[in-house]
Amino acid sequence: MNYQGAGFFPDEVITRILSxxxxxxxxxxxxxxxxxxxxxxxxxxxRLYNEASVRDSMVVVEVSExxxxxxxxxxxxxxxxxxxxxxxxxxxxxxxxxxxNGLLCCSxxxxxxxxxxxxxxxxxxxxxxxxxxxxxxxHPDGEATLVGLACDLCAQTFSVVLAGxxxxxxxxxxxxxxxxxxxxxxxxxxxxVSFQDDHFTHMNKNQVVFVNGALHWLTGSFSxxxxxxxxxxxxxxxxxxxxxxxxSGNRLYLLELDGCLSIIQxxxxxxxxxxLKDYEMENWQMVDRVSLRCIRGLVPxxxxxxxxxxxxxxxSHKQVLVYQRKSRVWKEMYSVKNGSTLPLWFSAxxxxxxxxxxx
Amino acid sequence: xxxxxxxTLRSSDGExxxxxxxxxVESQTIKHMIEDDCADNAIPLPNVTxxxxxxxxxxxxxxxxxxxxxxxxxxxxxxxxxxxxxxVDQVDQATxxxxxxxxxxxxxxxxxxxxCQTVADMIKGNLFxxxxxxxxxxxxxxxxxxxxxxxTEWVAHRRLFCS
Numbered sequence: 001m002n003y004q005g006a007g008f009f010p011d012e013v014i015t016r017i018l019s020x021x022x023x024x025x026x027x028x029x030x031x032x033x034x035x036x037x038x039x040x041x042x043x044x045x046x047r048l049y050n051e052a053s054v055r056d057s058m059v060v061v062e063v064s065e066x067x068x069x070x071x072x073x074x075x076x077x078x079x080x081x082x083x084x085x086x087x088x089x090x091x092x093x094x095x096x097x098x099x100x101n102g103l104l105c106c107s108x109x110x111x112x113x114x115x116x117x118x119x120x121x122x123x124x125x126x127x128x129x130x131x132x133x134x135x136x137x138x139h140p141d142g143e144a145t146l147v148g149l150a151c152d153l154c155a156q157t158f159s160v161v162l163a164g165x166x167x168x169x170x171x172x173x174x175x176x177x178x179x180x181x182x183x184x185x186x187x188x189x190x191x192x193v194s195f196q197d198d199h200f201t202h203m204n205k206n207q208v209v210f211v212n213g214a215l216h217w218l219t220g221s222f223s224x225x226x227x228x229x230x231x232x233x234x235x236x237x238x239x240x241x242x243x244x245x246x247x248s249g250n251r252l253y254l255l256e257l258d259g260c261l262s263i264i265q266x267x268x269x270x271x272x273x274x275x276l277k278d279y280e281m282e283n284w285q286m287v288d289r290v291s292l293r294c295i296r297g298l299v300p301x302x303x304x305x306x307x308x309x310x311x312x313x314x315x316s317h318k319q320v321l322v323y324q325r326k327s328r329v330w331k332e333m334y335s336v337k338n339g340s341t342l343p344l345w346f347s348a349x350x351x352x353x354x355x356x357x358x359x
Numbered sequence: 360x361x362x363x364x365x366x367t368l369r370s371s372d373g374e375x376x377x378x379x380x381x382x383x384v385e386s387q388t389i390k391h392m393i394e395d396d397c398a399d400n401a402i403p404l405p406n407v408t409x410x411x412x413x414x415x416x417x418x419x420x421x422x423x424x425x426x427x428x429x430x431x432x433x434x435x436x437x438x439x440x441x442x443x444x445x446x447v448d449q450v451d452q453a454t455x456x457x458x459x460x461x462x463x464x465x466x467x468x469x470x471x472x473x474x475c476q477t478v479a480d481m482i483k484g485n486l487f488x489x490x491x492x493x494x495x496x497x498x499x500x501x502x503x504x505x506x507x508x509x510x511t512e513w514v515a516h517r518r519l520f521c522s
Contacts, residue, residue, distance in 0.1 A: 020479030
């Protein structure tokens with residue numbers, strides 16, 4: 001072979017190629033070669049990597065043999081399938097509470113009030129400082145009603161939000177909504193108090209979306225989205241248009257799609273994907289209408305978990321499915337083997353792989 | 360407004376290609392040369408052979424034509440065309456790598472992204488058999504770390520072993 005005039009690849013080409021590889025194999029290769037180690041810490045590479053990984057949205061699910069056994073996790077990826085996912089580096093039994101742009105917020109199971117933010121890929125984590133008031137008075141079981149993680153990839157910072165209704169001992173809630181916000185730069189918590197009267201389903205609590213500098217949750221009544229603006233520490237609401245509100249038999253779920261808010265609307269026979277392309281104008285557009293004929297039997301117990309413009313991941317009690325939008329094909333990616341316990345959708349989160357230090 | 364002026368590009372092996380300006384300026388490098396008024400006669404491209412330049416022009420032509428149409432369907436058709444364009448069997452890895460270098464030199468972002476993604480997919484799918492002619496054996500990489508090390512080695516030695 002005669003490479004006339006051709007030199008070898010310049011560094012920026014190598015970084016472009018590497019940025020498109022599964023990060024696990026890059027981090028393992030780091031030990032093998034100095035060149036790779038240097039490249040993996042270069043800003044340009046990190047930025048390219050994180051931009052490219054948006055196309056690789058995955059699902060992380062907790063799977064357990066029984067309620068007593070140690071929770072284990074799997075990661076489902078549309079191209080690579082199912083792989084083991086370990087949070088063992090935290091040295092604690094944890095429950096995943098929120099996921100945002102490659103970071104996970106986990107709570108210790110034995111130790112209430114202990115929270116971690118970690119990057120499972122680089123295996124770095126930060127133990128969040130305890131909040132000033134150790135006795136938290138969230139209703140009803142001492143845990144925050146809403147847990148949100150806001151990860152800003154560009155600024156390489158993150159915030160954690162724990163919010164819930166305040167209840168003094170022996171009394172009912174008085175509508176006071178207390179919100180603690182942790183900021184990674186200052187390593188401190190701050191407190192915001194407001195009044196809310198919303199309630200949330202389990203999926204509402206699990207599915208929080210961070211876009212435009214704010215965290216978003218669907219409310220139980222499906223009529224609006226509750227928004228916490230982290231720039232100004234203000235809660236507000238976005239109402240949903242008529243076509244999106246909960247009609248008879250419609251269920252709504254809030255997901256992210258390419259940096260925009262997206263709502264998946266499921267009825268008996270159809271799944272509609274809505275995207276809020278224009279955030280300021282609150283202009284929702286239906287970008288796809290999927291027939292649920294192929295999975296008719298699963299429809300009542302199926303929940304959308306994560307998506308890209310090419311595919312949509314859903315979880316049921318025992319399965320994780322993926323729908324390829326272009327080819328309109330459904331595929332089962334994972335299925336629980338034994339009788340098992342909690343449904344898979346109960347603890348399934350959207351996930352993607354990023355290079356971000358959260359130490 | 361740019362007229363449909365013809366630009367002549369000359370490859371490293373002396374072949375001339377006449378293309379419309381709109382196609383030529385898909386390359387930011389060529390675009391800057393035209394803006395800087397270096398394009399009176401042919402634009403010499405000493406780093407690109409005629410074989411590769413022909414492919415690059417084919418790619419740019421297709422993308423310029425596609426950007427003229429408005430509807431969404433074209434996006435998917437274009438993606439399919441890209442996939443067919445870049446489909447390289449193992450013999451033609453050299454063309455793929457030359458395309459990467461050309462896209463980098465000519466600064467054509469979409470082609471660079473396409474070719475780099477292709478190499479990454481090959482590595483991911485372990486479809487990266489490194490032919491080491493000079494050491495007289497071929498081996499297929501099953502181990503990803505080895506693939507990455509070999510990529511560096513291949514890249515570093517490519518220069519050393521070319522005649």
